[in-house]
Amino acid sequence: MIEGTVSTQLTRLLAGAAGANAALAPFAGELHDDLVRVPASLTDSLWQELTGVTAAQLVRALPDQGVGLWSQLFSGGETLLDGLRDAARYLPLLADPATESIEVIDNGELTTVRHSSTTRLPPAVAATRIEFGLGVVLEQLRRAAARTVTPRHAGFTHAAPRHHDDLVNLFGSGNLAFAAESNTLTFLTADLTTPLPYVRPGLATVLRQHANLVLRAVRPASTWHDKFRAAVTAALRDGDCSLRTVATRLSLSPRTLQRRLTEQGTTWRTELETVRQSRAVRLLQNTDLTVDAIADRVGYSDARSLRRATQRWHGTSPRTVRAKSTRAGPTVVPGA
Structure with missing residues (x-):
C-alpha cells in the first residue's frame, strides 16, 4: 500500500x-x-x-x-x-x-x-x-x-x-x-x-x-510532470524531440507548455537534459548498443556529443557508466 x-x-x-x-x-x-x-x-x-x-x-x-x-x-x-x-x-x-x-x-x-x-x-x-x-x-x-x-x-x-x-x-x-x-x-x-x-x-x-x-x-496517479516526461521520452524514441512536437503530444501550444514548465519551476532545456540522461544510462547499462547508436537514440548528433554529456552528468565516460552495470549479461530492452 x-x-x-x-x-x-x-x-x-x-x-x-x-x-x-x-x-x-x-x-x-x-x-x-x-x-x-x-x-x-x-x-x-x-x-x-x-x-x-x-x-x-x-x-x-x-x-x-x-x-x-x-x-x-x-x-x-x-x-x-x-x-x-x-x-x-x-x-x-x-x-x-x-x-x-x-x-x-x-x-x-x-x-x-x-x-x-x-x-x-x-x-x-x-x-x-x-x-x-x-x-x-x-x-x-x-x-x-x-x-x-x-x-x-x-x-x-x-x-x-x-x-x-x-x-x-x-x-x-x-x-x-x-x-x-x-x-x-x-x-x-x-x-x-x-x-x-x-x-x-x-x-x-x-x-x-x-x-x-x-x-x-x-x-500513484500520474502527475502532469510525469506525463510530460513520458511525452519527451516517446518523442526521443521517435527521433523528433522538439518543443513543438512534445507540446503537440500533450495537446498544448509551445507557449503554454513553456508556461507550465515555468510554473513547475523548471525549463524545457533542463527537462530535456534530464530525460536524455536517464535514457542514456538505461541504454548503456541494459543493452549492447554502441555509443554512436545510443547517442542517436537520445537525440545527440554523434558519440562525441554523448561523451561530453556523460562527462558533464557523471564526471566519467560512457564506458565507465556501462561498466557500473550489475547485469550478468547483455539485456536488450524492447523499444529502448
Missing part, C-alpha cells in the same frame, strides 16, 4: 460534494481506475472546501454502490461482524493508511468500532471528517443488513457542536458523547451476529483475495 494516498472513489465523492471537480483535472483519465491512488493532500484540500457541509449530507451523497470494493466487504461474510472486521482490516483500500485506521473490539456483549485519524486539518473540518468516517461505517452496515442498525453509543474526541440534531438523525441515537477519549461506535454484539439476509458462501474469501491483490497492485 502507498502511504500518503487515498482511493479515487473517495476523492470523487468529496469533489462532487464540494463542487470542486476542477481540482481533479490533473488526474483526468485515471480517476475511474480503482488501482490508482491520488495524493492525500488533494483530499485534504477538498475537505477544506467542504466547510459548512455536514457529515450527514456527505453520507447521503454516498452512491448506491458505496465506495467500491471496501463497501462490498461489509456484506461478504455470514454476519455483520464478519464484514465489519474485514472492512476494518482493509481500510487502506479507501483511506490513507498513514493517518486512518479502524479497530473492532468485541467483548462478547458489546462491539466497539474505534476510528483513529491524525490530520492537520482545522478542528471543525477534522471533526466533520471523523463524523463522516463513522457515519459511512454505519451506513454500510445498514445496507449490508438491509435493515436499521443503531449503535447504543457514539463517542467523539472533538467538542460538542452548537447543534447536533443532524448527528442524532445520522446515528439514530441521542446517546452521543463529545470530548471523549476516542472516536467510537458501540453496538450490541448480538445485533451484529445475526445472519445476513443473503449469505453467499465463499464470497468473503474471494473479496479478501481480491483486496490483497488490489493493495499489491495500486499505483
